Structure formats: structure tokens, C-alpha cells
Amino acid sequence: GCGSDDPAAGSDSIKVGFITKFPVDFYDTMVDAVKKYDADHKDVEVVFGQGKSGTDDEGVIAIIENMITQDVKAIAVTPTSPNVQGALDKAVKAGIKVVLVDNDIPGWKGKSSVVATDNLAGGKLAGEWLAKKLSPGATLAILQGRLGNPSLDDRVKGLKQGLGTVATIVAEPATDCDQTKGLNAAQDILTANPNVTAIYGACGPPITGALQAVKAANKKPGAITVVGFDASPDELTAIASGEQAASVAQFPAKMGSLGIETAVAAARGEQVAATVDTGTEMVTKDNVSQFK
Amino acid sequence: MTATDRVPALRVVDAVKRFGLVVALDGVDLEVHHGEVLALLGDNGAGKSTLIKCISGVHRLDSGRIEIDGTPVDLHSPAAARAHGIETVYQDLALFDNLDPAANFYAGREAAGPRWLPRGLRVLRRRAMAEATADVLSRLQVQVHAGQSTVGLLSGGQRQAIAVARAAAFDSRIVILDEPTAALGLRESRRVLDLIVRLRDEGRAVIVISHAMDHVIEIADRAAVMRRGRKVGEEVPNPETRQRIVSLIVGA
Amino acid sequence: MTATDRVPALRVVDAVKRFGLVVALDGVDLEVHHGEVLALLGDNGAGKSTLIKCISGVHRLDSGRIEIDGTPVDLHSPAAARAHGIETVYQDLALFDNLDPAANFYAGREAAGPRWLPRGLRVLRRRAMAEATADVLSRLQVQVHAGQSTVGLLSGGQRQAIAVARAAAFDSRIVILDEPTAALGLRESRRVLDLIVRLRDEGRAVIVISHAMDHVIEIADRAAVMRRGRKVGEEVPNPETRQRIVSLIVGA
Amino acid sequence: MAVSTTPPDTAAKTDPPSRRPTWPSVALALIRTGPVLMLVAVIAVAGTLSPVFLTTRNLGNVLAQTAVIAILAIAQLLVIVTRGIDLSVGSTIALAAVVGALTFEAVASTPLVVLAMLGTGLAVGLVNGTGLVWGRLPHPFIVTLATLSVAHGLALWLAGGQPHRGMPDIVQQIGGGSIGWLPYSAFLVAALALAVLFLTTRVVWGRWIYAVGGNPEGARRSAIPVNGVLISVYALSGLFAGIAAIVTSGRLNAGSPTFGELAELDAIAAVVIGGASFLGGRGTVGNALVGAFMIGVIRNAMNLMNVDAFIQPIVIGVVILVAVELDVVRGALERRFRVMRAVQS
Amino acid sequence: MAVSTTPPDTAAKTDPPSRRPTWPSVALALIRTGPVLMLVAVIAVAGTLSPVFLTTRNLGNVLAQTAVIAILAIAQLLVIVTRGIDLSVGSTIALAAVVGALTFEAVASTPLVVLAMLGTGLAVGLVNGTGLVWGRLPHPFIVTLATLSVAHGLALWLAGGQPHRGMPDIVQQIGGGSIGWLPYSAFLVAALALAVLFLTTRVVWGRWIYAVGGNPEGARRSAIPVNGVLISVYALSGLFAGIAAIVTSGRLNAGSPTFGELAELDAIAAVVIGGASFLGGRGTVGNALVGAFMIGVIRNAMNLMNVDAFIQPIVIGVVILVAVELDVVRGALERRFRVMRAVQS
Numbered sequence A: 001g002c003g004s005d006d007p008a009a010g011s012d013s014i015k016v017g018f019i020t021k022f023p024v025d026f027y028d029t030m031v032d033a034v035k036k037y038d039a040d041h042k043d044v045e046v047v048f049g050q051g052k053s054g055t056d057d058e059g060v061i062a063i064i065e066n067m068i069t070q071d072v073k074a075i076a077v078t079p080t081s082p083n084v085q086g087a088l089d090k091a092v093k094a095g096i097k098v099v100l101v102d103n104d105i106p107g108w109k110g111k112s113s114v115v116a117t118d119n120l121a122g123g124k125l126a127g128e129w130l131a132k133k134l135s136p137g138a139t140l141a142i143l144q145g146r147l148g149n150p151s152l153d154d155r156v157k158g159l160k161q162g163l164g165t166v167a168t169i170v171a172e173p174a175t176d177c178d179q180t181k182g183l184n185a186a187q188d189i190l191t192a193n194p195n196v197t198a199i200y201g202a203c204g205p206p207i208t209g210a211l212q213a214v215k216a217a218n219k220k221p222g223a224i225t226v227v228g229f230d231a232s233p234d235e236l237t238a239i240a241s242g243e244q245a246a247s248v249a250q251f252p253a254k255m256g257s258l259g260i261e262t263a264v265a266a267a268r269g270e271q272v273a274a275t276v277d278t279g280t281e282m283v284t285k286d287n288v289s290q291f292k
Numbered sequence B, C: 001m002t003a004t005d006r007v008p009a010l011r012v013v014d015a016v017k018r019f020g021l022v023v024a025l026d027g028v029d030l031e032v033h034h035g036e037v038l039a040l041l042g043d044n045g046a047g048k049s050t051l052i053k054c055i056s057g058v059h060r061l062d063s064g065r066i067e068i069d070g071t072p073v074d075l076h077s078p079a080a081a082r083a084h085g086i087e088t089v090y091q092d093l094a095l096f097d098n099l100d101p102a103a104n105f106y107a108g109r110e111a112a113g114p115r116w117l118p119r120g121l122r123v124l125r126r127r128a129m130a131e132a133t134a135d136v137l138s139r140l141q142v143q144v145h146a147g148q149s150t151v152g153l154l155s156g157g158q159r160q161a162i163a164v165a166r167a168a169a170f171d172s173r174i175v176i177l178d179e180p181t182a183a184l185g186l187r188e189s190r191r192v193l194d195l196i197v198r199l200r201d202e203g204r205a206v207i208v209i210s211h212a213m214d215h216v217i218e219i220a221d222r223a224a225v226m227r228r229g230r231k232v233g234e235e236v237p238n239p240e241t242r243q244r245i246v247s248l249i250v251g252a
Numbered sequence D, E: 001m002a003v004s005t006t007p008p009d010t011a012a013k014t015d016p017p018s019r020r021p022t023w024p025s026v027a028l029a030l031i032r033t034g035p036v037l038m039l040v041a042v043i044a045v046a047g048t049l050s051p052v053f054l055t056t057r058n059l060g061n062v063l064a065q066t067a068v069i070a071i072l073a074i075a076q077l078l079v080i081v082t083r084g085i086d087l088s089v090g091s092t093i094a095l096a097a098v099v100g101a102l103t104f105e106a107v108a109s110t111p112l113v114v115l116a117m118l119g120t121g122l123a124v125g126l127v128n129g130t131g132l133v134w135g136r137l138p139h140p141f142i143v144t145l146a147t148l149s150v151a152h153g154l155a156l157w158l159a160g161g162q163p164h165r166g167m168p169d170i171v172q173q174i175g176g177g178s179i180g181w182l183p184y185s186a187f188l189v190a191a192l193a194l195a196v197l198f199l200t201t202r203v204v205w206g207r208w209i210y211a212v213g214g215n216p217e218g219a220r221r222s223a224i225p226v227n228g229v230l231i232s233v234y235a236l237s238g239l240f241a242g243i244a245a246i247v248t249s250g251r252l253n254a255g256s257p258t259f260g261e262l263a264e265l266d267a268i269a270a271v272v273i274g275g276a277s278f279l280g281g282r283g284t285v286g287n288a289l290v291g292a293f294m295i296g297v298i299r300n301a302m303n304l305m306n307v308d309a310f311i312q313p314i315v316i317g318v319v320i321l322v323a324v325e326l327d328v329v330r331g332a333l334e335r336r337f338r339v340m341r342a343v344q345s
């Protein structure tokens, strides 16, 4: 059921909250999967909530509080940061099961389960992939996401760990995951460092922008190794055409459906796994067809 | 020279205007004829400015009516009043401190062309406006320097002169001046008084608000006195009636 | 009553003030004594307001000096001028349209306590201020209604009366009034003239700018005439000297 | 000057106010409550559409969720009354929270943490105020935009881009604790609002703020210490941002460089919804609070009603516009009723 | 009124302007160039610190990167001159871009896509203008904040939260193409700036804009169609946001609900850096452009110099503040030199 006026939503119907960070395609895909689950399960009513930005702790907390008021039995939430744990504690105290989706809150005891990618591990994966691909003396530019956003920061941190000392990092501007800012930054990087070997981006839109800058600089497609994160539809197209080398894929739809399933199970008092790794995978030209 | 035509250029009938608890106009009747200077007198707060603002479309009457050349008109906005040939110098001057004298002078009726374009899109005739403005101002003996770009920096009298010149320069049939010489020096006042007389001689209807009895006696054909929102009397102002007018004003 | 003490209350020596290309003051000397009313005359734009603004700390002189009771002073701000006992009514009134009459009246010297607190943190004596303001205003015969909460809505004369009352009410040694009766009616003008005479009789030094020769002759002990930024002469104003003063003003 | 009491006999006449309550005067009394009326209307609609809205538990949530906007709005009101604007308050929250969290990590002393946060806020405010005044800047937009940027950068840099968890218990209580359903932060908001109400209506300084906003040059000529007033107003705005930082970091038990993002826009919107004017000299603390709660209530109600995230901004925009428009109509009605009452009496 | 030419003989005397160029007049000529001088200073510093900065290639980048801010700033200037503000332009870019992208998906007609984007921008602008005027709102902050919110929500909803890729070739050229190193968008900016310069300085409507901003009540009393002027200004601001949407979505070859986020703040900052006043009636197109390029140059230079991302906001804040402060000093110097020249001659 998808509303209290739904006749099928009887007394045994159970109300579960699903909270995402902010309106971007990544969460849209996730929410679509949950909506589908909602439509398929007459005995579950999902209430949704979404913050305003990737760092909108206050907004997410307000939604959590409001869901407590509405007596949901479980909340699946993509935490903007560990800062939301106080509000989640309140939920747990009110007998609500909490499932973290997309990102973990390390060290927080209240969670029933974590259905997520490990962003640090994802970043490391990209770093190791690049380390293999690049030759010593290579130079790398990093397009950061939104400064202070833990999951985005982890992707950069992970990359540096995986990369080791193979390449020198020549620039790492923040792009707020915005395509225009990514394009501007990449243009400037290519002007200042015309011979940069590789570009890594912590999220999809700036990578799409960077590809445009590479093209505008009259570089041959693929001359610069461009690696992204999230494997957005635009990135997949670029990988298929050879403009982009690779991207770290997450599986938002999977996170959504597994997240809501886990939350419902926890709410019904069933035993749930402490962690459900939805996995990350390196998407390259070789395997891109599987992701389309 | 007193006007003798039967239909007044402007007629106000039973005008009432309230601001909250204040009754600024309390049933005022007024007439002014073409070729006549009517002085509007009264103490501070008597309602003079309110009355002329109602005639100029700044305020709307709560009740009562206004006729021009015998026809009732709806002066719902200053634009409507201007369309009916009413031109006003306000007590607070309503100048644009950020604009130069010429722009102030022509505000709302800029010289511009070509004619077939909508008014707002016409190209300004800046040179022509600047020259005409300088001429009119020098005629009022108030020199404004080229170095003074905006009227916000002019002296009190220079500002008033610009406002008066603006109202008189264009071909309107009813000219209203709210204390036009208050900030003016001797010579400038004289020029404005001459100007008022010339406006009358051109057949326009002129309403002047002034606290300067000498000026009133010199130029006005008729004086209407207001007190506490009502019209309390009319006189032909001259040295003999002076004391009677003063009594009307102060209500003694 | 003309002042006879040797040291002037206020003395301006060789004052020069330029605004870009305009020389508003061009070497002006001026004195006014305690117990004296000095009229400052001149055509529009002659530099009168500029001079009193320099004395009041609004503008700084480009060169020249100002002495109070024989001592050179630095009037770098209106606060400094006020600290030296100078109180001014400006031509543009400088009222607060968003505040009520009492708040305007006491602006910058609010009645408040307790004394041991820094001035800004004292608690307003609102009732006392309202009452005193009403008294002072009614004495000037300008009634302001309770329903009129902010002075922005008052008539031109009501506004001017508040500004004049404000400058006169407090115990300052030098009072400067820039065209204090320009917007006032007959009765209100009379009250202000009486007020000026009383200020003089209390031993204060008074400078009045006015274009109304009758008023000047009636109340001023001495008249200084400015033209084009210079002081062009001084006279004791009376009916006999009237014509000479007028000639000085218009420069003929 | 001696005082005489000549009775008024000139000037336009005034009708005496009526004593008997007539229907226009009842309508007037209702309508005069001003923007509060609109807030009550919004609350009524929210309560009707969502039954949980009016539960004490939810009202507690609304109060807690709106505390930060409300605190910022109270101070922003003063800034706006002086014809100014303070864009830096959101970033200041971030900086103060980070400084507080780092202080807590270093010394774990509650008074020091609180002082550090308040001091940081005050410092940013003083930079704004003195920069505006001594820099003779034409408008505070620029200096507060600059400190917005600088404080944000400093917060990121000090925090190393990371949130720092942990706040003293008292701070956590202030931000997240409650007596029954009434959050402590609501009491804090009430106390601050009352203090500023007192300052603005009863104290000389408050009078000066309105004078400076109404006529800055006139204020200078009246020997009002205009520069001091401006500096004090920005200092207070900074200090209140520091207080807001305490509430935020207490509620979230952390200090993070992402706190307070765009909070300045909420605060300014609240003040403007409450009827203050960018042209200065107008606006009241009470109405600024009403504006803050208008925003808070709408957001809360939409969450409760499970309004689609894409639709929420549309609803917020429309509701704010309608509320303000109704207030415009209300004002016109108030004037009309005043006249009617005067005529009837 | 007949015209006489009595020579002036009263009033303060004026020194004739000097003919021979003296050193104060040379200094004055330099100093008078205004904010441009500050921009040149910033460019000089950037060129010194980063050798690539002054390469044509980089200058081309700067032009392309600043085009959107510049377009918005030109229109925002007009709004601010009328004492207004238009907060909705960023969201309008998003909405127009999404509408354009969806149109392109549906019909693939270039003129229709362009018309759809311009029309969307114009529509939002008309809503702002008529809402302000007919709603008798006290300030455009509220209505444009409302449309900010509504346009953002509509863009999200229409796009389903997703970016939609694909734009007609011509649109892509406008946004991303160039002749040599000169981007087409720079020509567009220049053309729009010249057009608005002409409108503001040579056309009646431009005169009215400054009159309405300088004295709204005076404008009404002068029979200037104040409401029409206000509506036209907001309509133009919306239209320019539509043009900015064409540039953005052409450059990125997509329409996405995330476009234009916070672009309004950049535009307003540019206008204010260029010396316009929120109190209305003051400001020029040229200086608004200078403000836009000041922001663009600083951002570009920091990227070139690889300034730490945490430090960038700090540098931006400080540089903007310093530039504006220098302009204040410049203005004071200008007045001083004017007097000096007058005295010398």
C-alpha cells in the first residue's frame, strides 16, 4: 500500500520510513526501487523523506523526528553524516528499528543493519586500478565532491590509499558534485597542467564536465585516463565510447530494495544481517555492457 | 483680473479624506477658473496639501467629487491627473536625488523619438533636454553648474526652483503649487511670482498654497482659507482684507 | 539688544569649502556673540547651508578655522559640535520618518536611566519623553495627534515645528536655524520668532538663515550677507537698511 | 524650556476613539494581530490536514527544529532594521561549532567550549561590523559575503573537512534536551526574544537602531553614535550565530564544517516574511519570530504529510507567497476597519 | 515657455576646468576608471602569480566560465537599480534548462528548444513582476524567494530528478563553441551588455528604471508607469536567466535540475561588487560586468595556482573584500584629486 486510504492496508499493515539525502539521480534510482517494493507489498506502507543537500544533517534529523511522531516501525536512512545519530538514538529508544543505507555510521551501536557500499573501499578500488594503469611519474588531478561530506571525502581518501606513490597529485579542487564546476575546474587544470595523465572524480556530474574539458582541449578521447565514481548513465555512455576509462559502480537500486526489505524484516522482529554489502565494482569498457 | 467664465476649470465638491483617526478633509468645496490664481491658505496641518494631493491623483477622496471643465473625472492616479492637464509642485518636491537636473525636469515626459515607437522604447534627446533645462532654470535665475551631476547635492532653493520650473514648463491647463517659494531667495521668489502671473495670463488655472501673505496679496485673485479640514471662508486678497484673512486662518 | 562682550561665542575665520568644482565657501569670516541673533542671508546656492553645516560638524572645512569662546575647536562630527553646545535645525530637517514625534524630539539624547549604565544601555523614560514633547509642541501651537504615530505622515509645517522645537528645547549655547519658518503658517511662524527672541534673551548665540526680510528685520541684531561663497557685507537690519541688504543679496 | 499646556485648537480634527466595542473594532482587534494571524492560519491548515501535527510531541519537534532559524532571525532583524544584511551567520555557525568541538577534544571543559563558540561568533560579528564601519564600505553585503566565505574556509580547514563528534552534556541538553515535550532550546529562543524585545523597545540602544535605519545621516547629525550602533548590531548577530552554533552542535552532538549551510537565507526570509523592510527602520522581533515559525511549520507539516520531496519546494514557495499576500490584504483591511470604526463612533 | 539666456551671476562660483593636463588630472583620469582599475589590479596579480593566466587559452576559459554570471549580473543590475532583488534566477536556469532538454527529447527542433528556454525564463520573470506589483508586496524578496523554490521543485519534478542529456548543435555552440580562443558566449555577453547599456543610458525606459529606484513615489507622481517598469525589469531578468540557461545547457549539453544552484548569489555579489546600491537608483552595467569578472578571475586563478580547496573560500572572501575596499579608497582619492586639479588650475 502506498497511503493510509489504501483499503488493502489493514491493521496488520506496517509503516516504515525511507529517508534519502537529497534530490539527485542516485537517490532517485534508489527511491524508485523502494516505491516499486511499496507497490508490490500491500502489507507495507512506506513514508518517504528527503533532505535538501548532501550535508543537510538538520533536514534529515527533522524528518527522523517527524517519523518518530508518526509511529513508524522502522526507518531506513541514508545518513548525511554521523551527526544524525542522536536523532536515530531517539528512534531506537522509541522502539523503532534503524537500518543504515548507502553509508555506515561507524561505531554507532543502535543500528539493526547496514546496507551499504563502503565508500573508502570503493575509493581504494579506484586507486588500485589507477596504480596498475599508470606508469611512474604520472600526474593526477582529483575533482573532489562537496567538502565536509564524509562519504565523498572517503572516496578521495580511499583513492589516495589505493594509489600509493604511483602518481603525483597536481590539483584537487572541490566541485560540489556540480557539472559546471567540474568543467570549469578541469579546464583550469588542463590549462595549468597540459600534460596531466589522469583525472579522478568523487562523483558523476563533475566527471561528465571534465570529459567536456578534455574534448575542448583537443585531447584524443582516452588520452587522459578519466575515472569516476557512481557510474552514472552519462559515465556509462562515455566508458562505452572510450572517452572515460572507468568508474566505480554502486548499486542504488539494490541498496533501495535490500534496504527496505531489511528494515521491514527488522520491524517484524526477524533476525537481520548486521551488514549487507551491496558492493562496488570497477566499470570499464570490458564490462560496461552489463551495467547499461 | 478675476476669471469670469461660468464653468470652473476645476471644481471640488464635498471632498472628504481621512487618514485613520485624522479627518484631513471634511467636506471641502473649491473652484478655480481659467485665468485665475487661487490662493489656498491655512495653518499647518489644515489639510491644504492633502486637498491638492487628492486633486493631483496622489490620494483618492473617501467621498466627494472632482470636476474639470464641468465634467466629473476620476483622478485615480497622478498619470490620470496629468492626462487631464493637471500639473503639480509638491511640498516635498518629489525630485529624483540620483538624477541630474535635466532628467528631473523631464521625468515622466522625456523628449524622445521616434514617435512610432512605444513611449518607453524611444531614444532620449539628451542634448535637447539638457539645453532646454538650462534655459528654463537660468530664466528663473537659479544657476545649476555642469559639475553638479545629481540634484541630491543641490541647495534647498536650487531644488525648489527645479521643481517649480518642471511644473510650469509644460503646457498644462491647471497648475498647482504647494508652497513654491518657501525655500527661495528674494530674486528667485520674485521670478516665481512673475511666472505665476504669466501662467494666469496665458489662461491657465493656478492654485497656490503659501504662508506668505505678501505674496498672496500680490498675485492671488481669490483666497480660500482652510481650518481643521474644512473650508472656512473665501476672500479677495488685498491690503484691506488682509486682517480678515489672517483671522480666518487662525480662527480667532 | 546687541551683544557687547568682546570674545564672540562663535567665530569662523577664512572658511573654505569645495565640492568638486563648486567653491561653496570661499574665505568666509563670521562672528556671533552670546545674546545676539545673527541673520545669514544670501541667494539660493550662496553657501549659507554649507557654512552652517561646517559649523555643525556635518562637513569639514577644507581650510580655515572655527573658534568657540575664543578657543579654536575641531568640529569633526555633529557629536563634537553638540558637545561644544551647538544645536542645529537643518534645512532638510533630518527627521526620522519611521519614528514618532517624541522619539524624533529626543533623538540622540534620550531621557533614560539609570545614570550609572553606559548611555546606550539605559532604559528609556518613554512616558516622560512623550509628555514633554507634547508640551513643547503645543507651546509652538502645532498639535500632533496621538493617532499619528510616525512623523513621516505629518504635514510639512508639523515636521518643521518638530525640528525647530528639538533644537531649541535643550540647553545649548549656540543655536543655528536654517530657514526655520519656511514651511510654517502665520501663527507657527510667530511662535518660532518669539522663540528665537527668547533664546537670545537667555543669552544664547543664535544664527538664523532666512529669506523672509520681514522676519530678519524684526528679530536679527545683525545680518551677514553671502554671495557666491563669499561674505559680501554686514548690516544692522532695520527698515532703513532693508534696501541696502537686498542690494547686497542680489549683488546689484 | 518651561512647559505650557495650551489646548490644541488648530489642525485637522480628530474623532475620539470609541469606547463601546463595535463589530468593526472587534474585527480590527483580530486583524491587528498581524502576521501572527497568518501563522495561526497556517497552523490551522496543517492541523486539519495532518492529525499528528497538533500533538504535543510534534509541536515539541517543531520548536526544536525551528530554534536555530528563530535565533538567527531575531538578530538578523536588528541588522535589517539598520538597512543592513548579515550573510555570514550560516558559516559562522559552522566555524563556531568546529571551534567548539576542537576545544572539547582538547580540554573537555564545558565553560571553555561554550565560551569558544560564543567568542568565535562574536569575533566574526566584530569583523563584520568594524569592516563595514572602518572600511567605509557602501553596504554590508560585501563584508558579510566575505566573512561567509572566509568562515566557511576556516571551518573546513580547522576541521580537516571532517565532522568532530562530541559535545559537553550541557551543550547537548541545550540543543536536544527537553522538559516534557518542551525543548530547552525553545526556552532559549523565548529568553533571547524577550531580551531583544526589551532592548529594542525599552532601551536607548534599541531606539538608536531604528533611528540609524530610518535616517543614517540624520542619526549622525543627532550625535547618535552611528558607527558604534552598527558595530554592536553585527557583533550581536555574530554572537547569536554563536548561540545558534551551541544549539546546533548540541542537537547533533558534533561540530562540523557543513553546519548552518544556507541558514542565513532562512533567517533573512523569516525576517522579511515578518514584514521588515530592507529599506531599514521597520520591523519587530515578534514578527521575525512569526516568520521563522512560518517556515518551520510548513516544513514540518509537509514531512508529516509525506509530501513528495520534489513537490515540497513548490508547496513552500506557494504557501509563503500566499501567507505574505494575505498579510498584505490584512493590512489593507486593518486600515479600512480603522476608518469604519472612526466613522461609526 | 519661451527661452531666455540670462548669464548666471548668482550662486557659488565655479572654477573653469583646466585645459592643460596636470599631474592631478592624469592621476584623476586613471583613478576615475573606477572598479575597472580594481579588476585590472586583480588580473595583474593573477598574471604575476600564475604565468598561464594571461595566455589566450586561459582568458578564453575565463570568459566562458564567467558568461553565465555576467549575463545574470547585467539583468540583476537593473533589478537592484529599482530597489529590488531577484533571487529566482538560479532556479530559473534549472527550470528552463530542463524544459529545453525535455523539448529537445520530444521534438528535436532547435528553434522550439530555444523558444522553450527563453519562454520559461520570461514566464518566471513575469510571475515575479506581476506578483510583486499586483500583489502589492512590500518587497520582491518574498515573491522571488517563492519562485526560487517553486521553479526548483518544478525542475526536479519535470526532470524526475535526473539530468537529461542532449541539446541542439546551435545551443551547444552558443554554450561551448568559440572562434579561435574567443568563446561565442563572450560575444553573447558583450552583445547583451551593449544592448542593456544602450537601454539604460539612451532610452526612456532606462531613465525610468533609475527614476523608480531613486524615488518610487516621485516616479508615480511624475506619471511614470512604475508598475510597468517593475514588471518589465523582472521579465527581463527572467528572460536573461533563460539566456543563461541556453549557455549553461549548451555548454554542458544537458538540462538538469541542479543547474544554476546559488547562481543568484554570484550575480547579486557581482552587482554589489560593481558598486550598485540596494537602496536603488545607482549602478552601471559596466561595473556589474566588472564585478562578475572579478569573481570569475579569482576563481580561475586559484584553480590555476592549485590553491588548497579548503583555503579557496578564504582567499575569495579576502580578495573580494580587499578589492571593494580599494575601490572605496579609490573613490576618496578621486574626490581629493578633483579638488586638487580645481585648485591648481
Ligand SMILES: Nc1ncnc2c1ncn2[C@@H]1O[C@H](COP(=O)(O)OP(=O)(O)OP(=O)(O)O)[C@@H](O)[C@H]1O
Residues within 6 Å of the ligand: B148, B153, B154, B155, B156, B157, B158, B183, B185, C019, C020, C022, C023, C024, C042, C043, C044, C045, C046, C047, C048, C049, C050, C051, C091, E011, E012
Ligand atoms: N554635498 C554637496 N556636494 C556638492 N555640491 C554641494 C553640496 N552641498 C552644497 N553644494 C553646492 O554648494 C553650493 C552652496 O550650497 P548651499 O546649500 O550652501 O546653498 P544655500 O546658500 O544654503 O542655498 P539655499 O538658500 O538655496 O538653501 C550650491 O551650488 C550647492 O549646489
Ligand SMILES: Nc1ncnc2c1ncn2[C@@H]1O[C@H](COP(=O)(O)OP(=O)(O)OP(=O)(O)O)[C@@H](O)[C@H]1O
Residues within 6 Å of the ligand: B019, B020, B022, B023, B024, B042, B043, B044, B045, B046, B047, B048, B049, B050, B051, B091, C148, C153, C154, C155, C156, C157, C158, C183, C185, D011, D012
Ligand atoms: N498620508 C497621511 N497619513 C496620515 N496622516 C496624514 C497623511 N497626510 C497628511 N496627514 C495628516 O493630515 C493632516 C493635514 O495634513 P496636510 O499635509 O494636508 O496639511 P497642510 O495644510 O498641507 O499643512 P502644512 O502647511 O504644514 O503643509 C495633518 O494632521 C497630517 O498629519
Ligand SMILES: O[C@@H]1[C@H](O)[C@H](O)CO[C@H]1O
Residues within 6 Å of the ligand: A021, A024, A026, A054, A102, A103, A149, A151, A152, A203, A230, A250
Ligand atoms: O553517499 C552519496 C552517494 O553514494 C551518491 O554518490 C550521491 O552522493 C553521496 O552523498
Ligand SMILES: [Mg+2]
Residues within 6 Å of the ligand: B048, B049, B050, B091, B178, C155, C156, C157
Ligand atoms: Mg502642506
Ligand SMILES: [Mg+2]
Residues within 6 Å of the ligand: B155, B156, B157, C048, C049, C050, C091, C178
Ligand atoms: Mg540652504
